[in-house]
Amino acid sequence: MRVLAPSLLRAALLAILIAFLVSPGWFEPLLKPLVQDNAPAIYNQGSLLTLTLLHLRIVAIATMGAVIVAVTLAILVTRSFGAEFLPLSRSLVNVGQTFPPVAVLALAVPALGFGEKPTLVALFLYGLLPIFENTLTGLTTLSPSVMEAARGAGMTDRQRLFKVELPLAMPVILAGIRLSVVISLATATIGSTVAAKTLGEVIIAGLQSNNIAFVLQGGLIVGALAVLIYDGLSAIERAMARRVGMGRQTN
Amino acid sequence: MNIRFDKLGVVIALLVVYGTLVAPFATFRANRIVPGEAKSMLAALPVGAAVALIGLMVLAAAVILLKTPALLRLVTAAVALAAIALFIGMAATHLTPPENTYARVSPASGFWILLFAYALLAADSITRLRPLPFVRVLLLLVTLGGAAVILMSGLWDGLSILREYAGRADVFWLEAGRHVALALGSLFAAVMVGLPLGILCHRVEPLRAGVLNTLNLIQTIPSIALFGILIAPLGWIAVHVPGAAAIGVRGIGAAPAFLALFLYSLLPVVANTVVGLAGVPREANEAARGIGMTDLQRLFGIELPLAMPVILTGIRIVLVQNIGLATIAALIGGGGFGVFVFQGIGQTAMDLVLLGAVPTVVLAFAAAIVLDAVIEMTTPSRNQGRTA
Structure with a gap:
């Protein structure tokens, strides 16, 4: 679907997001009706921009x-x-996905204490699964004739891996990374329940002081980040898929 | 006969040796929040029991290390798991001074490493044995039954997690009920709405992209925010719509949690219904039309049964996801196991966190196994690999 409208929408979303982060005060009138009398409408216990950057950093690492x-x-x-x-790793991936993020996070706390560390570990473990699953799919569903040809051309195992298998599997691997990033972006907010500095702080502050405006702005920033990053990665994926010359179905 | 090593076995055997000899088996704390002292197997158990357990672990490591039949490996895993389960209970009794109700004994890293190693071994041997779906469910029931028997025998009563339970048994079952009701109720609602919506999306092409994109967008909102955002509209409805409050619609509590879980559940159900229906072979539909089936007959007689495995996969995703997400409901007063998790985090009482987290994981895990078995039973040809 190569239409102009979606790209324009995205650009607008990005512009609004940046404007909100740089100067949240502009949006105060919009959020004011949501809060009771004298409660602040814009998060006032820290900079939204800093929290957003910390949030992105933890997800990136x-x-x-x-x-x-x-x-x-x-x-x-x-x-x-x-x-x-191979068979075991497949079933491990299946089992791993049944572990709820909150449980992973909570169970990492006794070992690592409060703060960013348990959040990083939980995000890391949770992020492994989609990437591993998709890389496996990508590497095990290559067409046998391509592999035959590579072997026939006298490529070594290493050359085959780096010149044929990985490039061909790249779009599927990227789809896994995309999924993993989106899950991590949302899960990182839960990290604030164990005192990690993420946008979850804004939401939790809102829940605790019954301030819907806080909850809304925290949630919408994370949502907007997720949509933009998801779209950006999708675009890279499509470019890659075109380059390897196969519009294969990704999940 | 030459001796051959099992590659995965080498890894697991190393874990077993490390968990048995190096890592501490149990942690002893004078009360529930002070840092604990780690106790090795020898220190945590009476000498005779410790020697027996270490001997058993070494024997198990030998079986694991060599290329042995999968069934023997499964039995080894089962025996070893039962052994560490029994002995951790014994360690609790052994370490707690008599008449002391403040002291806490909890499993330490060695126990968890052994548990992980043997679970890995069990998973691997089960994967190699390729049991039929109902056998897998049977294995699950036996494992859960075993744990239930140990729980009821009182052997684990000295463990810290059960000390936490003992103080709040009533609340525990109340929250367990709420947790299951939230997870299953929202799943049920999502299927009731999502299935027809999916069918509609399949039949009415122009609707598809719009509905799926909207549902995708909902998924990007972090769960704690969605739970929170729903407080406002539901609070408004409770006040302004007559009768709403009477049926339990409130700003905080179970209603926003239920609605949030329902919204999250819609995407997998609708998307998988669409994918499943699209995957119905054209020939099947043509044949059905050829013998004069009406649209409705075709839907219920041909399309839905053929799409069922894919739809069930969506339901599996939703159920597992909901059981996990329902823990967040506790943040907005919706109850569930999350109550213990967040209380525990607040009081830095990790045993309390475990009291919430362990049942959640067990529940999600059991749900995944049961639904996987159901999916495999409804899939006509035994083709491996997951759909969607």
Whole structure:
């Protein structure tokens, strides 16, 4: 769907988001009707911009870690020497997804204390699964004829991996990363229940002081970030898929 | 006969050795919030029991290390799991001074590592054995039954998590009921609405993109925010719509939690219904039309049964997700196991966190296994791999 309207909408969303973060005061009249008499309509216990940057940082670090580990593991279990681990790793991914994020977060606290660390660990562990699953799918569903051709051209195992398998699997891997980032963006807000500095702080402050405006602005910032990042990554994915010359179905 | 090692076995055996000999088995604390002292197996158990347990672990490690039949590995995992479950209870009794109700004994890293290692072993041997769906459910029931028997026997009563439970048994079951009601109720509502909506989206092409995009957008709102945002409109409805308050619609509590879970559940149900219906082979539909089936007959006789595995996969995603998300409901007074998690976080009482987290994980895990089995039973050909 290459129409102009969605891109314009996105640009507008980005502009509003930046305006809100840089100068939240402009939006006060919009949020004022939501709060009781003298309650503040704009989060006043810290800068929204700083919290947003911290939020993005924690998600970025966790996602980078998850990408490195998940892709490496997926490559290992799809090589011949790691094949024994393949069936188990599949069922582990399935089991891992049944762990609720709050539980992962709460269980990481005894080991790591309060603050950013348990949040990072929870985001990392939770982010692993979609990336690992998609990398596996990408690497195990390559067309046999392509692999034959690569082998026939006399490529070594390493060359095949880096020149054929990974580039072809890249769109599917990226789809996994995208999913993982969106989940992490939302899950990071829960991190504020264990005192991590994220946008969750705004929402929780709102819940505690019965201030809907806080809840709304915290939630909408995270939502807008998720939509924009999701779209950005989708665009990269499409470009990659075009480059490898196959519009294959991603999940 | 030459000795051959099992590659995965090497990893698991290393975990077992580490968990048995290096990592502490139990933690002893003088009361529920002070930092604890770690106790190795030898320190945590009577000498005879400790030696027996270490011997058993070494034996298990040997079985795991070598290439042994999958069934033997499964039995080893089961015996070892039962053993650590029994001995951690014994450690609690052994470490707690008599008549002391403040002291807390909880499983330490060694216990969790062993639990993880044997669970890994069990998962691997089950994967290799490829049991039929109902056998998997049976295994689940046996495991849960075993845990229930130990719980009722009182063997674990000395453990900190059960000390926390003992003080609030009534509340625990009340919150458990609320948790399940929230997760299942919102799933039920989502299926009631999502299935027809999915069918409609399948039939009416122009509707599809709009509905799916809207539902996608809802998913990007973080759960705690969505729960919070719904407080306002529901509060307004409770005050202004006659009768709403009487049926339980309130600004805080279960109503916004229910509605939030319902909204999150819609996307997987609708999307999978659309994907499932789109995947029905054209020939099947043509044949049905050919023998003169009406649209409605075709829907219920051909399309829905063929799409069922994919729709059920959506329902599985929703159920597992809802059981996890229902913990957040506690933040807005909606109850559920999250009450203990957040209370525990607030009081830095990790045993209380566990009291909320462990049942949630068990519930989600059991739901996943049962629904996976159901999905496999409804899939006509035994094709592996998940859909959607």
